[in-house]
Amino acid sequence: MPRPVVRHQYDAVIVGAGGAGLMAALEASKTCKTAVVSKLYPTRSHTGTAQGGIGAALGNVEPDSWEWHMFDTVKGGDYLADQDAVEFMCQEAIRVVYELEHMGLPFNRTPEGKIDQRRFGGHTKEFGKAPVRRSCYAADRTGHMILQTLYQQCIKQAVSFFDEFHLLDVLLQDGRCAGVVALCLATGEVHVFHAKAVLLATGGFGRMYKVTSNAHTLTGDGCTVVFRRGLPLEDMEFFQFHPTGIYKLGILITEGARGEGGILRNGRGERFMERYAPTLLDLAPRDMVSRAMYLEIREGRGIEGKDYLHLDLTHLDPSVIDRKLPDIADFVRTYLGVDPHRQPIPVQPTAHYAMGGIPTNLHAEVLDERGQVVPGLYAAGECACVSVHGANRLGTNSLVDIVVFGRRGGQRLAQWAPAADHLPLPKEPEVMAQEALSRLTTNLGGESAAQIRDELQQAMMAQVSVFRTEAGLKEALAAIVQLRVRYGRVDVQDKALRFNTELEEALELGCVLDLAWATTVAALARRESRGAHCREDFPDRDDANWLKHSLAVLRDGAISLSAKPVTITRFQPKPRVY
Numbered sequence: 001m002p003r004p005v006v007r008h009q010y011d012a013v014i015v016g017a018g019g020a021g022l023m024a025a026l027e028a029s030k031t032c033k034t035a036v037v038s039k040l041y042p043t044r045s046h047t048g049t050a051q052g053g054i055g056a057a058l059g060n061v062e063p064d065s066w067e068w069h070m071f072d073t074v075k076g077g078d079y080l081a082d083q084d085a086v087e088f089m090c091q092e093a094i095r096v097v098y099e100l101e102h103m104g105l106p107f108n109r110t111p112e113g114k115i116d117q118r119r120f121g122g123h124t125k126e127f128g129k130a131p132v133r134r135s136c137y138a139a140d141r142t143g144h145m146i147l148q149t150l151y152q153q154c155i156k157q158a159v160s161f162f163d164e165f166h167l168l169d170v171l172l173q174d175g176r177c178a179g180v181v182a183l184c185l186a187t188g189e190v191h192v193f194h195a196k197a198v199l200l201a202t203g204g205f206g207r208m209y210k211v212t213s214n215a216h217t218l219t220g221d222g223c224t225v226v227f228r229r230g231l232p233l234e235d236m237e238f239f240q241f242h243p244t245g246i247y248k249l250g251i252l253i254t255e256g257a258r259g260e261g262g263i264l265r266n267g268r269g270e271r272f273m274e275r276y277a278p279t280l281l282d283l284a285p286r287d288m289v290s291r292a293m294y295l296e297i298r299e300g301r302g303i304e305g306k307d308y309l310h311l312d313l314t315h316l317d318p319s320v321i322d323r324k325l326p327d328i329a330d331f332v333r334t335y336l337g338v339d340p341h342r343q344p345i346p347v348q349p350t351a352h353y354a355m356g357g358i359p360t361n362l363h364a365e366v367l368d369e370r371g372q373v374v375p376g377l378y379a380a381g382e383c384a385c386v387s388v389h390g391a392n393r394l395g396t397n398s399l400v401d402i403v404v405f406g407r408r409g410g411q412r413l414a415q416w417a418p419a420a421d422h423l424p425l426p427k428e429p430e431v432m433a434q435e436a437l438s439r440l441t442t443n444l445g446g447e448s449a450a451q452i453r454d455e456l457q458q459a460m461m462a463q464v465s466v467f468r469t470e471a472g473l474k475e476a477l478a479a480i481v482q483l484r485v486r487y488g489r490v491d492v493q494d495k496a497l498r499f500n501t502e503l504e505e506a507l508e509l510g511c512v513l514d515l516a517w518a519t520t521v522a523a524l525a526r527r528e529s530r531g532a533h534c535r536e537d538f539p540d541r542d543d544a545n546w547l548k549h550s551l552a553v554l555r556d557g558a559i560s561l562s563a564k565p566v567t568i569t570r571f572q573p574k575p576r577v578y
């Protein structure tokens, strides 16, 4: 039976209440009647877990410049980032950090009272000469502080919040966006939001992997709804593994721990990064450190020959750990029973960040396969691909990305929407959503979502992670294709309307299955190694053939791939040596 339908009308609807969504809502609400739709209560969004910091060339503790930040970002991304967007981001980062400070964000301070800054991977001075202190931080709770600060401001500005509403579909009419459809988790009703403009800020999708730093809710729902509506996803083959996840659990130990002087050691106690990145050592970009860790483990130099290594903080002053890294010290005590003052921390690379996502320009406007703007549709934050991170994101650059492009998207929307009309809605806008819900709750197929999820995460972890080969990717692809067929028979046992978390998890599984599929197809096609995409059978970067973005589009039930040029302005591609 179809569910009850409730309708709303707003000028602007923002989906997602992480840093990107809230920043956009703040700007949009200056001129527009604005609603934020979020499946989580806003302050539970993943931005709140970000630990290490937000990069901006303030130059508070040593000389720095946005050009150096730009160079590091382009080089860190293995020259795949669009340099016009990177330039914009690195310039704006400075202004936005001060704006956050003025909103009340409690950053750590230098003795003179300026915002303090610390080192992070891949951030250097004078175009690669030596590490620089660029990351602005609030202990190891930077994201938490950003989220709380922005949420308070949104409340002050009377933004309407629809908390625990799960996005199901985006409504497109003649190539323009007319709104979204969402499920109200508390009641089970379907809500149609008629809007002049929609901004998607639904975050990443690390949950397609078994070992990940990402919260359970990071299933890429926003990316999936646009993909299912025939819009492209860009650079899906690039997924970042962070070097230091807690062994087996994947919970993140911030790179800030190495920024404060922490050292990675193998089973022989060696500081192995000396062999892989003689200048930046443990603070080389994440793709390089994760590969080095896999190689050490593969060559039998894991701790006691096992598949993990040590992050050693024991030589640091205990008061530095307690003051600057209090949360991670707590995590390792709680989850591992390890005292970081006296014992090294067992770590392994953990699936962390999606460089790919919904293609946008630097105004956060969504682009179709031909590169044309989709009027009324915007995306910002981890679900978007601007692309400022190219093939590998530098630490602290996601928090910059979400606030810079969330703000930009919100501003653009605030200019555009007041003068625009509401498009008429399609006739039965909720039909696709109703069908998807009723299929899952009336199926008799007997397949379990939990079982399919487990098999998917294992396959992705085994074959589509730090190192990839043609044979492995083909194996993963065959498994995903089968799992998608089995997904069609998933049968949700709980038939309740209210707070049906089993149904929600089944919806989320459908999303990660589609995104894992797109990731694997794109990874199989890219016959080179660049940034986080490392093909053992094609170990070199191949600029002649592959200095281009990939676009994956769903067409007639299959994925078709095409390419898009990279914007290069100041920095010509060079080999990456650190």
Ligand SMILES: Cc1cc2nc3c(=O)[nH]c(=O)nc-3n(C[C@H](O)[C@H](O)[C@H](O)COP(=O)(O)OP(=O)(O)OC[C@H]3O[C@@H](n4cnc5c(N)ncnc54)[C@H](O)[C@@H]3O)c2cc1C
Pocket (backbone or CB within 6 Å): 015, 016, 017, 018, 019, 020, 021, 037, 038, 039, 040, 041, 042, 045, 046, 047, 048, 049, 050, 051, 052, 053, 054, 142, 143, 165, 166, 167, 168, 201, 202, 203, 204, 213, 214, 215, 221, 222, 252, 254, 352, 353, 380, 381, 382, 383, 395, 396, 397, 398, 399, 400, 402
């Ligand atoms: C443990 C950890 C530590 C990190 N540390 C750092 C760091 O120190 N520095 C840094 O730069 N980056 C860091 N990152 C990365 C960075 O935090 C994220 O990339 C960034 O916060 C993403 O922000 P966002 O606004 O795009 O999405 P999120 O903060 O993930 O928010 C997504 C929002 O979308 C909503 N949503 C999702 N699906 C739906 C749906 N179907 N319907 C309705 N709403 C939906 C959610 O409710 C949520 O509000 C870290 C990431 C992790 C996991």
